[in-house]
Amino acid sequence: MSIGTVTPYNQAPKILLSDAGRQWDDAAAGSLFFCLADENYTPSLSHTTTNDVGAALITAGDGVAIPVTGAAIDDTTEAGSTFLQSDHADFGVDVTITAKYLICVQPVTANTFSATTSNLLWYVDLDDATTSATVSSNPDFAILQPVNGWIKLAKLV
Numbered sequence: 431m432s433i434g435t436v437t438p439y440n441q442a443p444k445i446l447l448s449d450a451g452r453q454w455d456d457a458a459a460g461s462l463f464f465c466l467a468d469e470n471y472t473p474s475l476s477h478t479t480t481n482d483v484g485a486a487l488i489t490a491g492d493g494v495a496i497p498v499t500g501a502a503i504d505d506t507t508e509a510g511s512t513f514l515q516s517d518h519a520d521f522g523v524d525v526t527i528t529a530k531y532l533i534c535v536q537p538v539t540a541n542t543f544s545a546t547t548s549n550l551l552w553y554v555d556l557d558d559a560t561t562s563a564t565v566s567s568n569p570d571f572a573i574l575q576p577v578n579g580w581i582k583l584a585k586l587v
Contacts (some may be wrong), residue, residue, distance in 0.1 A: 436552050440475045442551045443583075462516075463502060469561070478549065519570040521572065528567075530555065533552070
């Protein structure tokens with residue numbers, strides 16, 4: 431599915447670049463998760479945990495959080511830039527899901543997603559036509575990674 435622009439939360443670089451956290455390409459199972467939120471979520475770059483997403487976080491049914499797979503760092507495609515990549519966010523075939531946002535999080539404990547304490551990294555509007563437009567499974571629900579990756583880190587002068 432076509433998606434809007436991936437938007438990092440303010441804390442994303444600190445979490446991903448800190449020695450205290452797990453970096454993007456950490457091989458630990460469940461090091462990162464994709465989760466979904468409905469149209470009742472109003473993103474703010476200052477949000478820090480899944481608790482800030484509140485009741486808009488989809489925590490049941492086919493839209494429950496899934497581990498990010500294939501996380502990789504590409505620092506060769508474009509000189510001076512680093513791309514954070516992974517496999518597509520694939521919630522499955524023959525599923526029933528309606529969502530507004532895909533959110534990438536880093537759980538406090540690897541392989542343990544929490545609807546209240548997982549750290550927010552970035553979000554993407556799945557249908558930016560309006561603030562309430564959503565997308566639904568038909569019949570599968572897979573969000574394709576943008577061309578070079580989810581996030582681009584570049585040297586800024």
